[in-house]
Amino acid sequence: MSQEFQLQRRTLRMYGELVSREPSWVGKLVVSAGAGAAASGLGAATALAGGCCLLIDADKDAVRGEYRDGGVDFVVNTLDEALRVLKNELRQARPLVVALNAEVAPSLSEMGERGVLADLAVNATGVPANEHLQLGERPTDTLKAWLLERDWHEQAVEHPMELTLAAEDPRFAWVRGIARYQRSASRERRVLWLSSAELLSYSSRVL
Structure with a gap:
C-alpha cells in the first residue's frame, strides 16, 4: 500500500x-x-x-x-x-x-x-x-462497535464524489474535506467506510 x-x-x-x-x-x-x-x-x-x-x-x-x-x-x-x-x-x-x-x-x-x-x-x-x-495499532473497541453497528467496512473507492451521502453522515465531511488537509492525496480515490449494500450498489454503477 x-x-x-x-x-x-x-x-x-x-x-x-x-x-x-x-x-x-x-x-x-x-x-x-x-x-x-x-x-x-x-x-x-x-x-x-x-x-x-x-x-x-x-x-x-x-x-x-x-x-x-x-x-x-x-x-x-x-x-x-x-x-x-x-x-x-x-x-x-x-x-x-x-x-x-x-x-x-x-x-x-x-x-x-x-x-x-x-x-x-x-x-x-x-x-x-x-x-x-491511548491508541495502538488496532482500532479501539468503541470504534469497532460503531462500525459494526453501521455495517461499515474500509474500502478504497474510485471517484468518491459520485457517492450520495447526507450532510449529517460523518463520511460526507471526510470525502469532501480530506484533500484540504492532505494535498498529496489523490482527488480521485478515497479510503472510506461503505456498507455491504452500498459497496454493491456503487460497484454496479462504476463497472
Whole structure:
C-alpha cells in the first residue's frame, strides 16, 4: 500500500475514533504530544470533526512536512502563540490545526501552570485533559462497535464524489474535506467506510 493511502487509512481511523465517541467536536480542543504527533493524522481528523487540535512535536522536519501537505494550519514556536490562535477559533467554533514545534516536557509543564485543559488528549498522558485516549495499532473497541453497528467496512473507492451521502453522515465531511488537509492525496480515490449494500450498489454503477 502506498504511503499516501497509509496516511489516509491512519487519518480515517483517527477520525472514526473521534466521531464514534462524539458526533461533533465543534468548540472542543484535542491535544497530542510527542514524536510523530504532527504526522499522525490527528490534526486533519479533528478538523474534519469540527474541532481544534494542538500538536506538540519537537521534530522540525516532520512539522514542516505536515504543514506543506496541508495537515497543519499554523506552525508556532511557543505555547503562548498556539493558545492565542486557538482561543479565537474555539470561541468562533471553527476548526483549526496548530503545530507547536517545541520540546514536549516544558510545553506540557507550561500548559499545567497556565491551567490549559484539553477536552481530549490522544497518546499524551502528561497533557491536562478531561479525557485521555491511548491508541495502538488496532482500532479501539468503541470504534469497532460503531462500525459494526453501521455495517461499515474500509474500502478504497474510485471517484468518491459520485457517492450520495447526507450532510449529517460523518463520511460526507471526510470525502469532501480530506484533500484540504492532505494535498498529496489523490482527488480521485478515497479510503472510506461503505456498507455491504452500498459497496454493491456503487460497484454496479462504476463497472
